[in-house]
Amino acid sequence: MTPALPTVPDETVTSWALAAADGDSEAVDRFVRALQRDVRRYVAYLADDVQAAEDLTQETFLRALGSLHRFEGRSSARAWLLSIARRAVVDSLRRASARPRLSDTDDWQSVAERAQPTGLPGFEEGVVLMDLVDSLSADRREAFVLTQLLGLPYAEAASASHCPVGTVRSRVARARLALADMVTEDFSPATEAAVA
Template identity: 70%
Template structure:
């Protein structure tokens, strides 16, 4: 029996509160490392990259039109960030700042490749995305691939859901990354959750979502 439960942004349970506090503390440490890295602290640079590499790779994998290039996009993101670290002033968290850079890297890559033929193999894309997706989310433990369900969402809803529900960004920071009002992010997440719950109910009746539903996504510009 597949439960339709999804991560709830408004859940105020003690465990979620603890997770929020831990994320806040982690963000403070990461931001401190980013500020220290501005002065050439090599250990701070290493800590900064190690702490955020997973989030960046998850984000570009879900957002990119070519998830097979996720490692290259993640590397490009950090190269851009480190080269412009001197401009980071800590007005937002370093995580938010870096994901904004990652978004621009994906869009630049998409624009660069837009006029070129792309070879995308479903199996390769799904394998890369499956490696990147988190494990243990309620409702996704009976053969239902989260990446396949997310791929069915419109680009902007998928991005909002990934930023807030998978990467754990507050709505305000997700809005900053996406370049849209916070109310728009809330609406996109709500619609994404409704679509995912509907897909889970359909999958419960019909079986796992098939690979035939796959399509190559493009980031919302």
């Protein structure tokens, strides 16, 4: 298992973004490398499509680098970038909903499930966790992912979500309760007896 990369402090990332805005190419590289993983995880959850995450991550950075000259550092670069990522996902979902969906098989869901890798350590648990998080409402899922999975402070999550900090706190609390209830239901004594 590969160890998680340390999170670069927001002050450092913001200073790189400001230096990149002034034309420092090394700062651009550091800025992208520091936030690429967070952006990829965020867009994968928002879009509910791991396959599209790479494209959405690239789209986010293309938009950000194109408008980096307007970044003034009033918020952290991480919050600024995640708000751009959110807009990229929304735009992508809008474009996708306008296109007809084509499938050359009647049972496309089974085909997609068989294409996923299996037998990896933690695969089943990851699927269960993703199903639980995916079952949350979009607002609660976004707040939960930003704060609990990406580790953003509530103020930055509020900035990225364009809502008050109190709303983010409420959504996270409700998401936690909902997830705890779902886990409790899944592991109730009746369920365990049925499995045994």
